[in-house]
Amino acid sequence: MKSNKIIRKLDNYAVPYLYSVILACAILGYVIRYSAPQLYLNLLLIPHKVVLDHQYWRLFTWIFTNPYQLGGLMIIFLPINLFFYFSLGRALENYWGKFLYNLYVFGGMLLTNIVVVLSGYFRYVWSPNAAKNIQMDLISNNDTYAAMGVTRLMFMSIFLAFAVVGGEQEVLMYFVIPVKMKWLAVVDLLFIAYYICCGTYFLKFIALATLINFGIYFFLNKKDYVPDASTLKRRRQFEKAKKSRRSKHSKAEYNPDGTIKFRDANGIIPPGFGNPDSISIHKCAVCGLTEKDNPNIEFRFCSKCNGNYEYCSNHLYTHQHIQ
Secondary structure, eight states: OHHHHHHHHHGGGSOTTHHHHHHHHHHHHHHHHHHOHHHHHTTSOOHHHHHTSOOTTHHHHGGGSOSSOOOTTHHHHHHHHHHHHHHHHHHHHHHHOHHHHHHHHHHHHHHHHHHHHHHHHIIIIISTTHHHHHHHHHHHOHHHHHHHTHHHHHHHHHHHHHHHHHTTOEEEETTTEEEEHHHHHHHHHHHHHHHHHHSOHHHHHHHHHHHHHHHHHHHHHHHHHSOOHHHHHHHHHHHHHHHHHHHHOOEEEEOTTSOEEEEOTTSOOOTTSSOTTSSOSOBOTTTOOBTTTOTTOOEEEOTTSSSSOEEETTTTTTSOOOO
8 A cells, every 4th residue: 555655664754662762751750850859840831831931842841741640659550650651652663653653642742732832822811811810820830730740641642542453452450450451441531531521721621632632543543443344244254154164173283383274074174274275365363354355454473372363454453362
């Protein structure tokens, strides 16, 4: 596909290992916060400082804001959380490519900056109650509180993006409870909805920017993740055919190279089970898509599945592992 070739070329101009850069900034932010608190305050995306004092560097330095408050059990769980988001970012970059991952992250940051600046001008300059709003925010520190949550919402958006392609994967909550990523994503969406409904003035807009960024990504790529009627029909036919084949061939064996094969009562391997004379070379074990249906789609084997199971790029991260 022509667009895929263009995106691969753009990968050469993207920031490599952006997920590592984000985590490094977060860690450096913790160091700055507890070693130079005043410097840390000068890095936060505080709206009235940007709009009224013209401290525009804050539009870039907020990446050093701490995503989580360091205290209590968070001292223990912080390294685990940061490594978790490191893994999500690496998986997304491998799946999308460097350019698309850069576009999602930097696009979200740009949208956040635009929303903060515009909402700041509405509150502090264009509003009839501008003077009252300035005095109120200086006393309550509402805009400073909102600035503390910017990177946390950015991390949420990265998690939501991964949950779309890897929602069926499980994580152990508190190292004990297995939970699928898609359900954790629902919890994050509820948190974002709560911020939009009940958060402070600026936190509402920052959360809304996060949701819009994710919504744009999902809308533009929904055809890859939300199956249409033809895909669902092909999936049902493939599952039906797979069950029929398994009932006809009761014994499963493995070739010397580790691939799975099925023999019938006469010792013959039927087409579609490792036979070089099969109709197609590649077939997705979830939807039944082959390279003849879409010559431009990629197929890969899953190292975590027990057997010779191959998946198209749409289901490589979304399938349930077969043990």
